[in-house]
């Protein structure tokens with residue numbers, strides 16, 4: 028079989044790149060063995076503001092525009108609901124924080140996203156005496172649905188191998204890449220934390236950050252916005268809510284822990300006072316980078332080999348943006364932004 032591209036990894040990075048390939052009529056196959064699950068478990072939030080410091084996310088405007096367009100296209104093509112628009116309410120913990128919010132909302136860019144209406148709390152089960160600030164243009168992508176839908180599409184079209192990609196079976200020369208019975212012009216690795224097993228890119232400074240999330244059933248809570256306090260509380264419908272997330276830099280397993288659960292419950296109980304039941308717990312490893320920029324680029328020796336990784340804590344927004352940059356590099360020779368290029372580490 029001859030293709031233009033082999034893609035390794037079918038998470039947010041891999042799917043975003045496949046969407047570039049489909050848009051430009053390039054042929055490809057995808058490998059994924061479910062060894063990583065960052066995208067599958069992700070809360071799926073997109074939000075253009077850093078809610079700790081009230082600053083804009085890097086390239087937030089460009090990212091948001093590209094990401095929403097991609098999810099909208101996928102919704103139309105596959106007839107699924109992916110983009111659940113929902114406001115994010117940032118809980119204020121003091122008058123000083125309220126003031127910081129209003130100062131920030133005057134600044135360029137942020138004025139588009141930080142509402143200047145102070146929202147008073149009217150929910151008896153939420154503890155928020157200083158009220159909330161509303162972030163505009165936010166929502167939740169149903170990433171699990173996206174991945175399931177995408178894999179079904181790929182399988183139907185014989186483009187998907189539910190297999191481990193074996194790096195030692197790869198043969199590379201100047202023009203062509205050979206892998207088992209596949210001949211390809213290029214290969215793009217988007218394995219998330221799985222890249223630590225990839226002999227071609229494992230020296231990249233990717234830092235695994237484990238995250239855990241709970242799903243709770245809270246029939247009395249009746250919240251229809253994302254609440255950001257010491258944890259995020261994200262309504263899913265049917266009185267179910269995602270609660271998260273934890274950050275652990277030592278454990279690189281995908282298994283849930285009692286420690287993670289206790290941490291989340293401790294924080295949640297300072298935010299809401301109604302009774303609830305924990306119905307699920309999940310964990311995944313975020314592919315984060317010290318300088319908080321993605322890892323995108325070309326292998327220093329094998330010029331037909333590329334990496335798309337380091338989406339960190341914000342894969343929903345950043346994935347489509349960096350996939351566009353990588354495609355333009357490969358197809359048109361347009362250099363990557365220096366900030367995301369892996370060359371910054373060489």
Ligand SMILES: Cc1cc2nc3c(=O)[nH]c(=O)nc-3n(C[C@H](O)[C@H](O)[C@H](O)COP(=O)(O)OP(=O)(O)OC[C@H]3O[C@@H](n4cnc5c(N)ncnc54)[C@H](O)[C@@H]3O)c2cc1C
Pocket residue numbers: 035036037038039040041058059060061062063064065066067068069070071072073190191192193217218219220221222237238239240271272273310311312313314335336337338339340341342343344
């Ligand atoms: C708990 C948690 C909550 C999060 N919440 C949010 C959120 O609300 N909003 C947001 O934007 N981001 C969130 N994130 C971050 C987001 O999930 C990541 O940025 C994103 O998932 C990274 O996508 P990826 O495709 O690079 O990696 P992954 O999702 O890890 O995908 C890599 C894929 O490669 C496959 N793979 C690896 N090695 C091989 C191999 N050798 N052969 C075959 N397949 C292989 C894996 O099976 C996997 O499917 C969250 C993450 C976690 C853990």
